[in-house]
Amino acid sequence: MADISSLGYLCVASRHLAQWERFAVDILGMSAGQRDGGGALALRMDEWELRLRIEPGPDDDLVAAGWQFETAEALRAYILDLAMRGVHVTSGGDALTASRCVEQLFFCSDPDGIRHEFFYGPAHAPQVFRSNVLRGGFVTGALGIGHYVSAAKDYDKTLAFHRDGLGLKVSDRIQAPLTTPHGEIPFDATFFHTVTGRHHSFATAALPFPKRIHHIMVEVSDFNDVGLAYDRCLAAGVPIMMGLGHHPNDGMFSFYAITPSGFAIEFGHGGCLVDDQTWRVRTYSQLSDWGHAPPAAAIAHR
Ligand SMILES: [Fe+2]
Numbered sequence: 001m002a003d004i005s006s007l008g009y010l011c012v013a014s015r016h017l018a019q020w021e022r023f024a025v026d027i028l029g030m031s032a033g034q035r036d037g038g039g040a041l042a043l044r045m046d047e048w049e050l051r052l053r054i055e056p057g058p059d060d061d062l063v064a065a066g067w068q069f070e071t072a073e074a075l076r077a078y079i080l081d082l083a084m085r086g087v088h089v090t091s092g093g094d095a096l097t098a099s100r101c102v103e104q105l106f107f108c109s110d111p112d113g114i115r116h117e118f119f120y121g122p123a124h125a126p127q128v129f130r131s132n133v134l135r136g137g138f139v140t141g142a143l144g145i146g147h148y149v150s151a152a153k154d155y156d157k158t159l160a161f162h163r164d165g166l167g168l169k170v171s172d173r174i175q176a177p178l179t180t181p182h183g184e185i186p187f188d189a190t191f192f193h194t195v196t197g198r199h200h201s202f203a204t205a206a207l208p209f210p211k212r213i214h215h216i217m218v219e220v221s222d223f224n225d226v227g228l229a230y231d232r233c234l235a236a237g238v239p240i241m242m243g244l245g246h247h248p249n250d251g252m253f254s255f256y257a258i259t260p261s262g263f264a265i266e267f268g269h270g271g272c273l274v275d276d277q278t279w280r281v282r283t284y285s286q287l288s289d290w291g292h293a294p295p296a297a298a299i300a301h302r
Contacts, residue, residue, distance in 0.1 A: 245291025
């Protein structure tokens with residue numbers, strides 16, 4: 001099967017476009033790119049025209065995940081493989097392809113209602129990317145936008161779709177009790193990577209969460225930017241879902257803030273890479289080896 005290079009972009013539908021723009025630009029450090037005729041906002045994190053698209057819609061949830069291929073040939077080979085595996089794939093058409101700022105696009109749907117878009121040829125913006133607030137920049141490039149974690153309706157079905165259907169590779173697994181404002185619940189998550197090696201571009205968990213996704217993660221190159229973003233959240237009254245902490249599996253130092261859509265964004269630094277030649281798949285018994293506690297403010301918010 002041809003290899004997915006990375007998770008190139010994500011697309012969210014929201015009723016809160018103006019709040020999203022302020023949150024993404026002033027708190028997270030992205031920059032606002034083009035708006036299309038329907039009012040959708042392209043958010044930039046690097047030289048690409050679009051890494052995160054926020055389009056008007058009632059869901060306030062993730063709509064689509066865009067998987068990048070390095071060549072048009074790799075994309076076509078992958079689409080043929082998907083069809084052979086029984087996955088129903090559709091050609092994107094001109095309007096959808098243009099809305100993602102890419103050259104070619106195909107898509108299918110997963111068991112949780114998330115559309116997977118497979119693309120080649122991202123457009124680069126004519127202007128250099130500049131953040132108003134970051135000291136460094138976002139870790140993107142070959143590693144992609146970051147990752148997202150879905151709240152699976154049927155965990156086994158979601159696992160099978162991403163592993164056997166999409167061909168993502170398992171990085172590791174966490175089975176641990178999860179502390180929530182309503183007490184401890186069992187937590188089981190599986191993490192998947194693509195060929196370029198970000199520890200995970202996608203993970204899914206058996207979580208009683210009302211949205212399709214629990215969170216999106218973006219990574220920054222300067223660890224100070226994690227603390228500075230945390231301070232900006234506190235100053236602006238952005239609710240924190242989990243405070244500063246560290247994950248033992250991907251080594252990410254991060255915190256989780258609640259986005260205008262109600263799911264979280266993990267803002268982190270220092271995630272490890274997977275080399276398939278030497279990587280050992282393990283099961284961890286802790287979600288975090290320190291921190292990531294739900295602060296009192298987050299509990300009050302709920
Ligand atoms: Fe994460």
